[in-house]
Amino acid sequence: EPEVTQTPSHQVTQMGQEVILRCVPISNHLYFYWYRQILGQKVEFLVSFYNNEISEKSEIFDDQFSVERPDGSNFTLKIRSTKLEDSAMYFCASSVNFGDGYTFGSGTRLTVV
Amino acid sequence: SQQGEEDPQALSIQEGENATMNCSYKTSINNLQWYRQNSGRGLVHLILIRSNEREKHSGRLRVTLDTSKKSSSLLITASRAADTASYFCATDSYGNNRLAFGKGNQVVVIP
Numbered sequence: 001e002p003e004v005t006q007t008p009s010h011q012v013t014q015m016g017q018e019v020i021l022r023c024v025p026i027s028n029h030l031y032f033y034w035y036r037q038i039l040g041q042k043v044e045f046l047v048s049f050y051n052n053e054i055s056e057k058s059e060i061f062d063d064q065f066s067v068e069r070p071d072g073s074n075f076t077l078k079i080r081s082t083k084l085e086d087s088a089m090y091f092c093a094s095s096v097n098f099g100d101g102y103t104f105g106s107g108t109r110l111t112v113v
Numbered sequence: 114s115q116q117g118e119e120d121p122q123a124l125s126i127q128e129g130e131n132a133t134m135n136c137s138y139k140t141s142i143n144n145l146q147w148y149r150q151n152s153g154r155g156l157v158h159l160i161l162i163r164s165n166e167r168e169k170h171s172g173r174l175r176v177t178l179d180t181s182k183k184s185s186s187l188l189i190t191a192s193r194a195a196d197t198a199s200y201f202c203a204t205d206s207y208g209n210n211r212l213a214f215g216k217g218n219q220v221v222v223i224p
Contacts, residue, residue: 031210033211033212035212035214041216042214042215042216042217043156043201043203043212043214044214045211045212045213048210048211050210055210056209056210056211058211091155091156093156098210099143099144099205100161101146101158101161102146102156102158102212103158104148104155104156104157104158105155106154106155107154107155109153
């Protein structure tokens with residue numbers, strides 16, 4: 001069964017450093033997403049991406065965050081200057097169409113120290 | 114506003130029993146989805162029910178949707194130890210390209 005692949009599975013970074021989280025969505029999916037889950041809390045929406053541009057973003061997704069689809073397969077989330085409160089599990093997801101079920105990746109656990 | 118708010122229950126049941134969990138939401142939706150998350154792992158899509166549907170089945174899963182009460186329930190029949198996980202409902206609304214997740218229900222199935 002097709003999967004959404006995320007790398008790395010775990011990343012530890014110093015506060016203030018830039019991190020790039022990588023995702024390979026399912027090849028025939030058109031919509032891509034990033035969500036995050038702080039330990040013990042809800043899954044929160046960050047951003048959705050369609051047709052090579054952001055279609056929607058949350059208030060969490062401020063100027064420190066950016067997304068990119070640098071080639072036909074990868075979808076990345078960059079955090080420019082990490083803060084302690086960015087520590088969370090970050091999930092990438094994709095869907096064929098808007099309004100379909102999502103396929104989520106296994107997540108990247110980001111720890112900011 | 115908060116969407117997809119489950120009753121914050123932790124269920125502990127014996128293998129073979131049924132598990133029911135509920136979810137309520139506050140605004141009009143396009144569809145409602147249920148996901149499972151095993152500890153420290155990703156979210157697995159279980160079932161999607163559209164706003165014009167009232168009930169849906171998939172294997173041992175049964176989902177109901179009551180749009181007049183803005184609520185949904187997920188029933189897992191004949192539970193197995195492997196069903197031990199957190200279960201989340203998530204809603205997507207017209208005009209939004211995002212899912213709003215609830216807090217999740219922890220289900221423990223005792224062998």
